[in-house]
Amino acid sequence: MKGAGGKGAVSHTQSLPQTRKDSVSSEADRSQWSRERLLEELKKKEEENEKLKLQLQHQHDVTPSCPSLTINTLTHRLPPLTETPLTHAQVARYSRQLILPEFGPKGQRKLVAASVLIVGCGGLGCPAAIYLAAAGVGRLGLVDYDTVELNNLHRQVLHTEGRVGIAKVLSVAQSVKAVNSTVQVVPYDVSLTSSVALEVIREYDVVLDCTDNVATRYLLNDACVLADKPLVSGSALRYEGQLTVYHYQGGPCFRCIHPKPPPPETVTNCSDGGVLGMVPGVIGCMQALEAIKIVSHLGTPLTQKLVLYDGLQGTFHTVRLRGMKSGCEVCGEAPTIKELIDYEQFCGAAATDKDKGVTLLDRNKRVTVEEYSALVEAKEPHVLIDVRLPVELEICSLPACVNIPLKDIDKAESINLIQNKLAGLGTSKVFCVCRRGNDSQLAVRKLESCLSPVQCQVKDIVGGLMAWAHKIDSSVPVY
Ligand SMILES: Nc1ncnc2c1ncn2[C@@H]1O[C@H](COP(=O)(O)OP(=O)(O)OP(=O)(O)O)[C@@H](O)[C@H]1O
Ligand SMILES: [Zn+2]
Numbered sequence: 001m002k003g004a005g006g007k008g009a010v011s012h013t014q015s016l017p018q019t020r021k022d023s024v025s026s027e028a029d030r031s032q033w034s035r036e037r038l039l040e041e042l043k044k045k046e047e048e049n050e051k052l053k054l055q056l057q058h059q060h061d062v063t064p065s066c067p068s069l070t071i072n073t074l075t076h077r078l079p080p081l082t083e084t085p086l087t088h089a090q091v092a093r094y095s096r097q098l099i100l101p102e103f104g105p106k107g108q109r110k111l112v113a114a115s116v117l118i119v120g121c122g123g124l125g126c127p128a129a130i131y132l133a134a135a136g137v138g139r140l141g142l143v144d145y146d147t148v149e150l151n152n153l154h155r156q157v158l159h160t161e162g163r164v165g166i167a168k169v170l171s172v173a174q175s176v177k178a179v180n181s182t183v184q185v186v187p188y189d190v191s192l193t194s195s196v197a198l199e200v201i202r203e204y205d206v207v208l209d210c211t212d213n214v215a216t217r218y219l220l221n222d223a224c225v226l227a228d229k230p231l232v233s234g235s236a237l238r239y240e241g242q243l244t245v246y247h248y249q250g251g252p253c254f255r256c257i258h259p260k261p262p263p264p265e266t267v268t269n270c271s272d273g274g275v276l277g278m279v280p281g282v283i284g285c286m287q288a289l290e291a292i293k294i295v296s297h298l299g300t301p302l303t304q305k306l307v308l309y310d311g312l313q314g315t316f317h318t319v320r321l322r323g324m325k326s327g328c329e330v331c332g333e334a335p336t337i338k339e340l341i342d343y344e345q346f347c348g349a350a351a352t353d354k355d356k357g358v359t360l361l362d363r364n365k366r367v368t369v370e371e372y373s374a375l376v377e378a379k380e381p382h383v384l385i386d387v388r389l390p391v392e393l394e395i396c397s398l399p400a401c402v403n404i405p406l407k408d409i410d411k412a413e414s415i416n417l418i419q420n421k422l423a424g425l426g427t428s429k430v431f432c433v434c435r436r437g438n439d440s441q442l443a444v445r446k447l448e449s450c451l452s453p454v455q456c457q458v459k460d461i462v463g464g465l466m467a468w469a470h471k472i473d474s475s476v477p478v479y
Contacts, residue, residue, distance in 0.1 A: 047160075047161070047162035048162070050162050050163070050174075051162055051163065051165070051166065077203070078115075078139065078186065078203050081112075081113045081114065081115060081138045081139060082113055083109050083110060083112075083113040084109070084112075084113070085109070086098075086105055086108060086109060086112070090108070090112065090136065090182075091105075093136070094108050094135070094136050097135065102298055102299070103296060103298055106296075107292075107296035107297070107298055108136060108296075110295055110296045110297065111135060111136055111137055111138070111292060111295055111296050112136055112137075112138045113138050114137055114138050114139075114205050114206070114295035114296075115137070115138055115139035115140070115141065115203065115204045115205050115206075116132055116137050116139070116140055116141070116204060116205065116206050116207075116208060116291050116295070117141040117143065117200065117201060117203075117204035117206070117207045117208065118132075118140065118141065118142050118143065118208045118210055119143045119144075119192055119207065119208065119209055119210060119211055119216070119220060120143070120144060120209070120210035120211035120212065120216075121142055121143075121144040121146075121156070121158075121168040121169055121171070121172045121210070122144070122146075122152065122155075122156050122168070122210065122211075122212065122280075123155040123156055123210075123236060123270070123275065123277065123280030123281070123284065124208075124210035124234045124235075124236060124280045124283055124284040124287060125142070125144070125156075125172065125208070125210035125284065126155075126156045126157050126158040126159070126172060126175075126284065127157065127280070127281050127284030127285050127288065128208050128210055128234075128284040128285070128287045128288040128291075129142065129158065129172050129175075129176055129288075130157075130158055130175065130176060130179060131284075131285055131288035131289075132288045132291060132292070133176040133179055133180045133183045133185075134179050134180055135288070135292060136180065136182070136183070137183060137291075137292075137295075138183070138184060139183070139184040139185075139186065139204075140176060140183055140184070140185050140186070141186045141188065141200065141203065141204055142169045142172050142173060142185065142186065142187045142188065143169065143188045143190065143192050143200065144167070144168040144169050144172075144188075144189070145189065145190055145191040146167075146168050147164075147165055147166060147167055147168060148163050148164050148165065148166050148167075148168055148171050149164065150164055151479070152168075154277050155275060155276075155277030155278075155280055155281065156168075157277070157281070158171060158172045158175035158176070159171045159172075159175075160175075167187070167189045169187035169188060169189050170187055170189070172187075173185045173187045188200060191351065191352075192211075192216060192219065192220070192351075193219070193351070194219060194340035194341065194342065194343065195340075197219055197220070197223040197340060198223050198226060198227055198340065201220075201223050201224060201227045201229055202227050202229075204229065205229070205294075205295055206229065206230050206232060206291045206294050206295060207220060207223075207224050207229050207230070207231050207232070208231075208232045208234070208287050208288075208291060209231055209232065209233040209234065210234060210284065210287065212235075212269055212270065212353045213267075213269075213349070213350070213351055213352055213353050214261050214262065214264075214267055214347045214349060215261075215343040215344050215346070215347040215349055215350065215351035216343070216351045217233070217254060218254065218255070218261065218343045218346060218347060219340065219343045219351070220233075220254075221246060221247070221253050221254035221255055221330070222255070222330050222337055222340055222341070223340060224246065224247050224253075225247050225253050225255075225330045225331045226330070226338075226339070226340070228247075229247070230245055230246070230247060230248035230294050230301075230303075231245065231246040231247055231248075231253075231254070232245050232287045232290045232291055232294075233245070233246055233254065233287075234280075234283040234284060234286070234287045235283070236270075236275055236279045236280035236282075236283050237268060237269075237270060237273050237275055237279075238273055238274055238275055238276070238279075239276055239279055239310065239311040239312040240279065240308070240309060240310055240311065241279045241280065241282060241283035241308075241309040241311070242283070242306060242307065242308055242309070243283050243286050243287060243290070243302060243306070243307040243309070244302050244303075244305060244306045244307065244321065245290055245294070245301050245302045245303045246303075247331060248294065248301060248303045249301065249303050250303075250323075250324060251303030251304040251321075251323070251324065252304060252321060252322060252323055252324045252325065252328075252331075253324070253328060253330060253331045255325075255328050255329055255330050255331065256322065256323075256324055256325040256328045256331060256332075257321055257322065259325075259328070259329065261346060261347040261348070261349075263348075264347065264348050264349040267349070269353035270353070271353060271354075271355065272355075276311060278311065279309070279311045282309055282311070283309065286307070290302055302318075304320065304321050304322075304323060305318050305319070305320060305321060306318070306319050306321050355436055355438070357436065357437065357438065357463075358438050358441070359441075360441040360442070360445065361441050361444055361445070361460060365444060365458070365459050365460070366441075366459055366460050366461075366462050367431065367459050367460075367461055367462065368461075368462050368463075368467075369461060369462065369463060369467045369468045369471050369472050370471065370472070372431060372461050372468075373468075373472050380427075380429070381425040381426060381427040381429070382425070382427055382429035382430065382431055383402060383418060383421045383422055383425065383427070383429070383430045383431070384398060384400060384401040384402065384430075384431050384433060385401065385402050385403075385404050385409070385418065385430060385431070385432050385433070385443065386398070386401040386402070386403050386404075386433050386434070387404060387405060387406040387409060387432055387433070387434050387439050387440055387442075387443040388403070388405065388406075388434050388435055388439070389405055390403055390405070392435065392479075395477060395479055396465060396469075396476045396477050396479075397465075398433060398465070398468065401433065402417065402418075402421065404417070404418075406434070406439045406442060406443055406446075409443050409446050409447060410446045410447070410449070410450050415450050415451065418430060418447070418451070418456070419451075419455065422455070422456055428454075428455060428456045428457055429456070429457055429459075430447065430451075430456050430457070430458045430459070431458075431459055431460070431461055432444050432447070432458065432459070432460045432461070433460070433461045433464055433465060433468075434464045434465070435464050435465055435466060435479075436463065436464045436465075436466050436467075437460065437461065437462050437463045437464040437466075437467065438464075440460035440461060440464055441460050443458075443460065444458045444459065444460045466478055
């Protein structure tokens, strides 16, 4: 209200008639206005300042006031944490959880002496980190190679507008320190790979998988089995989330349940499938709770059990998982995986969910956005098929497109529709467009198998609507 009131209040007072009383009050308003503008300026400068400070730390400079926020170099071994009696300050800070009979001072002492590694500082990692820090975990390791993007802020709630472009681990470290300066925070601005995973994981008591890709899930699983650490695994997509604990108290590991990786094309990420922020929020909090249960010996951990959360229905279901598999390649009786392997090769997919862009079609079956734009300018008759979901067309679309989602493109009614449109326009030219130019290539392939080349020539638009937004029309929103 305060921020929104500033400018609105000025235009309102300016339109009032100028009586003496009014002019006094408008002077007061003016001074209030300039004060608010100054405050706004100050806020902006403070944000810039914070960004610069974080960038400095990013370049491995130690900030004297907060040396623990330096990026950890991996070669630096961390001193062990030991259980000590609670100080008066700790008793005062954690009093509301200390009086829980099952947890009590004993649980708190264990938590303060515990270290938790969070891999992935996104939608799951943010809530997990802040709840663990607030509860008083002794040491929090944070791993992520990525930087904060504007489209992260709706769910990755520890990052701020002022930190867009900054390493996620530093952003989370900063937020965590602001809530509990007594927690040791160890940021690792790296991609967790086979060459570093064991070295990092061995330093921690529990590992939280807050990542978003299959290759990293197998890597973390194998590393946790080899280093003998419990792995609290979470995931969230659209309105649904899942949670379980692997390799703990004789329970199965991820490989016992999923010995083979899924075909890469069947895996959907948040960037393509969407996600409502509260869903990873719920699951991330539950991951933090499982970690606390493990280190403080509290309750019954979710080993050999999978929690399924349906945010739309507001329901939780717990299903029992199969037990440890004696033939499991990593945790079984005669394991064949004794060291970390190449997980990208094993999964046939990169250890990231970032869209790399694929080229499936020959150049002569594709047009660039510049070529398509010229064709539109020249009013060349053609049919443009947008193969995205209808909800995506509500965000942006090109004029005169026909929406046929990729999954429906080879259905008889879709083919009829395309043929009728072509006949109506007296053309054989079909162009397929999608968000980034991957699905549109699949659409071309599907259409080629349904339509004869005499009837039509199908091409895709390279880079899709995002290329159009960047190169042709900046009024098209990027999403
Ligand atoms: N091998 C890895 N090493 C380090 N960090 C990883 C690894 N794999 C995934 N991550 C990180 O895990 C996090 C997963 O979080 P999330 O999916 O919420 O974020 P995102 O990938 O930024 O989001 P979006 O999919 O919307 O672009 C990301 O920040 C990603 O960088
Ligand atoms: Zn196993």
